[in-house]
Amino acid sequence: MTAGRGASVLRPGDWITYDGDDHQVVGLAGTSVRLRSDSGAESVVLASHLMSSPDFSVTGTEPLPALEPSGLLATLPEAVQAAAREWERHIVEVDTGLPSGAAPGTPPRPEYDPQDRALLERARAKAAELGVSLRTVMGKRSRYARQGLWGLVDQRLVRMSQVTGQADARLVAAIREALDAETPTSTGTRSRLIRRVVKMVEVTHGEGVVPLPGKSTFYKLIDALSTGRHTFDSAVTRRQTANRPEGPFTPTFADRPGEQVQIDSTPLDVMVVLDSGLSARADLTIAIDVATRTICAAVLRPVGTKAVDASLLLAKMLVPEPMRPGWSAALRMAASRIPHRRLLDVDARMEQAAAKPVIVPDTVVIDGGKVFISDTFIRACDRLGVSVQRSRPRTPTDKAIVEATFSAINTLFVQHLPGYTGANVSRRGERVEEQAVWTIPELQDLLDEWLLAGWQVRPHDALRDPFRPKRAMSPNDKYTSLVAACGYLPLVLRGEDYLELLPVAWRAINDYGIRINYRTYDCAELGPHRRQHSGNVAKRGLWEVHYDPYDLSQVFVRTQQGWITAPWVHLPLVNAPFADFTWQHARRLAAEAGLDSANEAAVARVLDVLLTRAEHGPDTRTAKVAARTRVGAASHRPPAPRAAPEPAPPDHDSEPAEVIPFGVFDAHAEAERWL
Incomplete structure (x- = not known):
């Protein structure tokens, strides 16, 4: 060799x-x-x-020479580079007899002529010329042979200690400790950090023991050690940076629709109008499929998402999105490239569905929020055969896709709405509350339409065609390609399956009916089951009663013959749906008025006043409760498992909007009836 x-x-x-x-x-x-x-x-x-x-x-050869680190050489001061190049001239002259850069035909100097002088003699002559030792010249020559010009650089100038200069190691350790302590605190100045570091050093080592640099040097030392930590910038960014895992980020992959669905909830960056006229922010809960980036479902609620909202999200995922009056025909699934024809043989209702795929999740990824770890949500997932995977605490990277989707929704949709608040208070305009014009049901309808017309057909940078990697695909296109590759046949929910997702209370059916939290429910269909054993020995013969926390005007009782819908006996006094938090608030008002909070007739009268006239009074808290009640009831009211009512006669004075029939459960059907 x-x-x-x-x-x-x-x-x-x-x-x-x-x-x-x-x-x-x-x-x-x-x-x-x-x-x-x-x-x-x-x-x-x-x-x-x-x-x-x-x-x-x-065998018998020198080690292979290393390439010069040109990037590191470029970062050195010009004086250091010039000194290294000067040594290069001398070392080349010792090896070849001529310095580097010598003109052609230049004769070597006598003391460096390789034909008359041995290598050791030439090295001694160079040491005498430069006034250094022979060992220095030979060491430089050896390093130049292995590392090139980099071997001739004064290595004392490129050590890692140059970050801290000649600062005392005890001072550097104290600064690092102080920087770590700044992570959870409010952002301060460098002068505050210097004061804390000085106190820390004096307490630990004694006053005057550790030498302290001057003010400008102290500032440079802090800046060098705080690089990338955002110590003196945004506190949120600083905490997020400190919370990042040490290892490399691992992208989340899924090869088929529904393999992994990430679910999360966050306040939306827009103000909405409640029924009382008050403005407030709304919570957005979404479920996004990792493989196709399809937003399977999105639910808007007043701030304070509950477990039943997460269960409703599952119900919306598992049924087709129905076409609504006023939507363009281009939003139909029949007008898209989604392979829906095979689904018609299973469920003919897909003919009138909107162009969003129905994706049944295998695994859902959630965080530690009370909404998602509640018994209601876990039970719903268990009934649907969905595996639940919790992300690690304070590790948003475990569900990074849904976190990034919230930012995309704010950028692509929310920022164009009146009442947009911005990501934080530093980006908020003036009097944003007064600019809000959309109610939550109206905004929900807008969001659903935008998901179909915007998100589902918009090319997504993370979705690529494997045969044409430069071409970005839309969620609908990606779903189409994955269905063709892996095969996928979703089985949608039936209309009554929504009731299975509601919370359960086990109660006895007495002569007066069913009692839940000081409310009585009764109907004629409960007659054969009064004072009877339900057959459930584990529950001591109690009956399974499902209720909607956002609409307590009725409950649903499971019997061997099917479901029985039992209304609240005092509903004629109220004549409006009400939520659980509304009932609790009415009981508190009744107690404050000196009434018996356990007397449901008295509470019902207070509840009627609350729902019909509270928004006109000065009590802001009462107005908020009333507004949340109307919005929650409009969005949550479930269908009763009985025959549909006869349609009202058409109004011939005005042309009605075209209503597209759709025979599946729609979570918004009752909202359209009550609005």
């Missing part, structure tokens, strides 16, 4: 060390090398395997 400056060649006849033995290269053919060991055994190995062997080396 012949080695020169920057190049090396393996030739027949060279001796190498490989696989714990000495071998001679006897032949080369393409990428194969024929070897003969000391014992005479011959073998053929691939050159790549030979070179990558840990003990491979060529």
